[in-house]
Amino acid sequence: MENRVIIFYYLQGKTDLSDIDIKTEAKIKHIPILLESLRLDSVLDFDLYLKVDSNFILYRSADLPFNDYTRKNLIENNVSKLYITDTSRGRYQQYIENNLPKILNDPNVQEEKKANILYETSTELVRDVLENPTYGENIQRSKDLVSNKINYILQGRDAFLNLMKITSYDYYLYTHSVNVCTFSIALAQQMGFNDEEFLHELGIGALLHDVGKSKISDKIIRKRGPLTNAEFEIMKNHPQWGVDLLVETDIIASSSYYPVLQHHERGDRRGYPHALKLSEMHIYSQIVALCDTFDAMTTNRVYRVAIDTFSALRVIYSLKGAYDEKLIRAFIELMGPTGLVR
Numbered sequence: 006m007e008n009r010v011i012i013f014y015y016l017q018g019k020t021d022l023s024d025i026d027i028k029t030e031a032k033i034k035h036i037p038i039l040l041e042s043l044r045l046d047s048v049l050d051f052d053l054y055l056k057v058d059s060n061f062i063l064y065r066s067a068d069l070p071f072n073d074y075t076r077k078n079l080i081e082n083n084v085s086k087l088y089i090t091d092t093s094r095g096r097y098q099q100y101i102e103n104n105l106p107k108i109l110n111d112p113n114v115q116e117e118k119k120a121n122i123l124y125e126t127s128t129e130l131v132r133d134v135l136e137n138p139t140y141g142e143n144i145q146r147s148k149d150l151v152s153n154k155i156n157y158i159l160q161g162r163d164a165f166l167n168l169m170k171i172t173s174y175d176y177y178l179y180t181h182s183v184n185v186c187t188f189s190i191a192l193a194q195q196m197g198f199n200d201e202e203f204l205h206e207l208g209i210g211a212l213l214h215d216v217g218k219s220k221i222s223d224k225i226i227r228k229r230g231p232l233t234n235a236e237f238e239i240m241k242n243h244p245q246w247g248v249d250l251l252v253e254t255d256i257i258a259s260s261s262y263y264p265v266l267q268h269h270e271r272g273d274r275r276g277y278p279h280a281l282k283l284s285e286m287h288i289y290s291q292i293v294a295l296c297d298t299f300d301a302m303t304t305n306r307v308y309r310v311a312i313d314t315f316s317a318l319r320v321i322y323s324l325k326g327a328y329d330e331k332l333i334r335a336f337i338e339l340m341g342p343t344g345l346v347r
Contacts, residue, residue, distance in 0.1 A: 120167035217247030
């Protein structure tokens with residue numbers, strides 16, 4: 006206890022130990038957040054905690070402004086992470102989304118930490134969307150986040166590489182959606198598509214491409230092995246179900262529905278749900294289909310180990326007619342040493 010009191014004493018700048026109010030939360034789950042995610046002079050509506058040994062100590066109560074004096078105290082005491090409770094996750098997520106443009110444009114925040122905040126924020130948003138896919142506010146939040154992601158990736162190769170460094174290589178529905186969105190925007194840029202409307206419509210379709218899986222049982226989604234024929238027939242409905250859910254909200258551009266509906270189509274007519282050929286697939290769908298396959302192959306699943314980047318690209322290239330060869334070559338360039346060079 007004495008060690009915790011001393012640390013709390015210095016961080017709060019107290020002059021008398023009797024002024025210190027220590028609260029420990031033994032049974033509540035705590036989530037780490039980066040110090041850089043907190044904006045100066047912004048009022049927080051969630052409590053901040055410090056971790057000392059195995060204990061979490063209340064550092065700063067909600068509704069207090071986070072000022073420069075507070076930040077400097079933390080930095081001087083080598084505190085780079087703070088904690089919030091799991092019950093504050095939603096309030097913290099909304100705070101970050103509201104402040105994301107400021108964070109991504111702040112020259113005082115390290116680029117790696119910007120990428121980390123963007124990735125984690127994207128993952129949490131996808132979680133919210135899949136839990137409530139017809140809630141219009143969640144879809145609007147997705148549109149705003151895609152705009153921030155586009156602006157970040159358009160900064161160039163370093164921004165893209167920073168996102169790749171913290172990309173999850175274990176398959177989860179949330180992180181997979183974020184990865185596919187990142188790859189799709191970057192691949193489109195590599196192909197020379199820099200029109201803002203094009204990138205935004207593509208990006209939102211990529212981020213939400215698997216939203217139809219929200220209607221499929223967790224027993225199938227999380228199955229520790231290949232699906233049975235019956236289970237696969239159910240899974241094949243998720244592209245159409247995704248479009249149906251998004252049409253119900255009527256918030257995103259209709260062209261963004263294409264990658265949701267067609268991301269499992271293949272140019273050799275072996276895809277689903279409509280066995281299209283390449284010329285029948287929208288360009289957004291062709292991009293997302295390629296990125297979806299690549300991410301699925303290069304992430305670990307419970308029933309198989311991921312393969313490396315260029316092994317995956319060799320397999321994809323060998324599937325003659327399934328994917329547009331220009332897109333494959335552009336993806337190879339994107340993942341090579343000169344990708345996204347302006």
